Amino acid sequence: MSLRYALLAILRVGPLSGYDLQKQFHQSVGHVWHAPDSQIYPELRKMEQLGLIEGEEQTRGERGTRRMYHVTEAGDRAFVEWMDAPLDYQRVRDPAHLRAAYLEATTPDSARAFLQRHIAQWESELSQWEGELDRIDAVANPMLVRRLAVTADADRERTIAYKRFAYEGLVERAQAEIAWARRGLALVDRLDA
Amino acid sequence: MSLRYALLAILRVGPLSGYDLQKQFHQSVGHVWHAPDSQIYPELRKMEQLGLIEGEEQTRGERGTRRMYHVTEAGDRAFVEWMDAPLDYQRVRDPAHLRAAYLEATTPDSARAFLQRHIAQWESELSQWEGELDRIDAVANPMLVRRLAVTADADRERTIAYKRFAYEGLVERAQAEIAWARRGLALVDRLDA
DNA sequence: CACGTCATGTAACCTGTTACATGATTCC
DNA sequence: GGAATCATGTAACAGGTTACATGACGTG
Numbered sequence: 096m097s098l099r100y101a102l103l104a105i106l107r108v109g110p111l112s113g114y115d116l117q118k119q120f121h122q123s124v125g126h127v128w129h130a131p132d133s134q135i136y137p138e139l140r141k142m143e144q145l146g147l148i149e150g151e152e153q154t155r156g157e158r159g160t161r162r163m164y165h166v167t168e169a170g171d172r173a174f175v176e177w178m179d180a181p182l183d184y185q186r187v188r189d190p191a192h193l194r195a196a197y198l199e200a201t202t203p204d205s206a207r208a209f210l211q212r213h214i215a216q217w218e219s220e221l222s223q224w225e226g227e228l229d230r231i232d233a234v235a236n237p238m239l240v241r242r243l244a245v246t247a248d249a250d251r252e253r254t255i256a257y258k259r260f261a262y263e264g265l266v267e268r269a270q271a272e273i274a275w276a277r278r279g280l281a282l283v284d285r286l287d288a
Numbered sequence: 289m290s291l292r293y294a295l296l297a298i299l300r301v302g303p304l305s306g307y308d309l310q311k312q313f314h315q316s317v318g319h320v321w322h323a324p325d326s327q328i329y330p331e332l333r334k335m336e337q338l339g340l341i342e343g344e345e346q347t348r349g350e351r352g353t354r355r356m357y358h359v360t361e362a363g364d365r366a367f368v369e370w371m372d373a374p375l376d377y378q379r380v381r382d383p384a385h386l387r388a389a390y391l392e393a394t395t396p397d398s399a400r401a402f403l404q405r406h407i408a409q410w411e412s413e414l415s416q417w418e419g420e421l422d423r424i425d426a427v428a429n430p431m432l433v434r435r436l437a438v439t440a441d442a443d444r445e446r447t448i449a450y451k452r453f454a455y456e457g458l459v460e461r462a463q464a465e466i467a468w469a470r471r472g473l474a475l476v477d478r479l480d481a
Numbered sequence: 482c483a484c485g486t487c488a489t490g491t492a493a494c495c496t497g498t499t500a501c502a503t504g505a506t507t508c509c
Numbered sequence: 510g511g512a513a514t515c516a517t518g519t520a521a522c523a524g525g526t527t528a529c530a531t532g533a534c535g536t537g
Binding site: 482483484487490493496497500501502503504508509 | 520522528531532536
């Protein structure tokens with residue numbers, strides 16, 4: 096459900112083709128809400144049917160075409176309504192913590208391998224998000240630049256501050272996962288001794 | 289996919305009827321991996337077809353029946369294999385952080401409401417998990433008691449320690465989410481001033 | 482003329498969500 | 510006799526995953 100609003104958030108900045116949108120998506124919101132291309136294109140079609148966005152076919156070269164999308168008034172309204180509505184929180188479903196609860200069922204080495212992979216996984220996410228934080232600070236993220244270009248000066252600080260706030264939360268989450276898994280490694284060692 | 293192993297984890301302790309399993313589930317693993325009954329019963333049937341568990345129909349009263357399940361050797365093997373295999377991490381998809389990144393699009397009050405709901409949400413999870421931690425320490429969780437009853441003394445410490453470790457991770461996550469949202473409230477106030 | 486990248490998907494499948502459905506048994 | 514709880518699901522749908530598919534354009 097949120098994919099729709101992630102796409103609207105990007106399109107609200109200005110018209111984009113599906114392809115460009117997808118590119119921008121993977122470089123910005125995609126770090127918070129992943130979606131493959133095979134989901135993005137159909138979703139855009141659905142949003143068009145619902146009147147949230149409008150697409151115009153453009154020619155490109157001899158026979159090529161591409162579809163430029165822009166947000167309609169209804170789409171803009173839908174986005175703001177979503178912002179104001181309560182989120183529906185998904186129930187917890189965390190495979191790593193599930194497995195952690197039963198580590199006594201396997202060997203210490205296997206437990207260690209699991210925890211090391213957990214650390215590697217979150218370190219990889221962490222570096223993505225820290226990179227985004229750096230790009231926010233340097234105002235080097237192309238989406239953010241586009242956004243700031245159409246944002247009144249008075250709102251620029253807010254725009255940047257909330258992006259930063261969001262990524263800070265993700266960075267802290269990753270750091271917490273890593274710290275937890277490291278403690279797990281120490282625990283395995285202690286119990287193995 | 290993990291639902292299967294969450295169910296196996298419970299059944300490995302000893303045979304249970306679908307109904308009892310479901311009860312135990314909601315009181316234990318369900319805090320880490322939620323699933324509704326409408327998913328549990330069919331999954332048990334599927335697992336039976338795959339030979340991971342076996343069910344026997346028992347009569348109950350005059351006409352009533354219930355199905356007692358126990359783990360097969362293949363099921364036991366499958367569980368350990370899952371423990372040793374790399375987890376497949378889902379891509380990030382976090383509606384709260386997605387929304388946080390665009391809070392400038394709405395009013396300060398709406399932003400505050402969002403953050404306050406976020407805090408309430410995680411405080412509710414937090415109290416669940418802290419409760420579980422207490423029950424682990426008091427050895428008062430019925431599933432844990434059943435498990436310890438069939439666990440060799442040498443493994444009891446490990447069994448308890450890993451449960452604790454898992455729930456500690458969840459508790460820390462909840463605390464981090466709450467702290468983050470509180471900082472968000474402060475940020476809204478600052479930007480609103 | 483080959484390769485990268487522009488451009489857009491379809492199809493099958495799995496998992497999970499929501500709402501609904503039904504009857505038996507036990508305990509007060 | 511009525512309520513709680515035992516006991517087990519089905520059906521429809523939404524959302525996400527994986528694999529595959531296709532062709533045009535631009536550049537060296």
